[in-house]
Amino acid sequence: MQLAEFNVGHLRYPIDDPRVRRFVMALDMVNGIAERMPGFVWRLKSDSGNATDIQVYDDPKIVPNLSVWSDIGSLENFVWKTVHKTFYERREQWFEVLERQNFVMWPVEDGHEPTLAEAKDRLDHLNQYGDSDQAFGWSYVPQARLWLEARCA
Known part of the structure; x- marks a missing residue:
């Protein structure tokens, strides 16, 4: 089994607004790092090379x-x-704080590329029922420890 992750952010300003330019300009770099990381399998992207226009x-x-x-x-x-951590730490400059969970993980069969509909369903499941084998956050995975230093308030 592999691990899928889905997160959404609500930009404070439209994607072409100068106030989010630093975030937008860093996407290719951050996504490129992700794709070169050991363990990376796949990511959703459009013809633009990222997913912000989806x-x-x-x-x-x-x-x-x-x-x-x-x-x-x-x-x-x-x-x-x-x-990525540097941009995560500065997220409030570019993104609204959401009232619901905006990040979810779940196991997927090797080779499976989840759809957005599937990802939204998993996020909804997490928000409705909390952590489970179907949909979970960092705290549900005992071996995940690095998030404790940078978790959301």
Whole structure:
């Protein structure tokens, strides 16, 4: 089994607004790092090379990130031990704080590329029922430890 992750962010400003330019300009770099990381399997992207122009919900300022990793350790290393962490720490400059969970993980069969509909269902499941084998966050995975240092308030 592999690990899928899905997260959404609600931009404070439209994607072409100068106030989110630093975030947008870093996408190719951060995505490139992800794709070169040990354990990276697949990520959702459009013809633009990223997923910010894929509309997931009615609000165009909600941007998705959907990827598959070989295991939790590989995802954890990318999120917390690369430049990704720097952008995560500055997320409030570019993204609204959401009232619901906006990040979910779940196991997938090797080679499976989850759809956005599947990812949204998993996120909804997490928000409705909490952590389970169907949909979970970092705290549900005992071997994941790096998130404890940078968790959301």
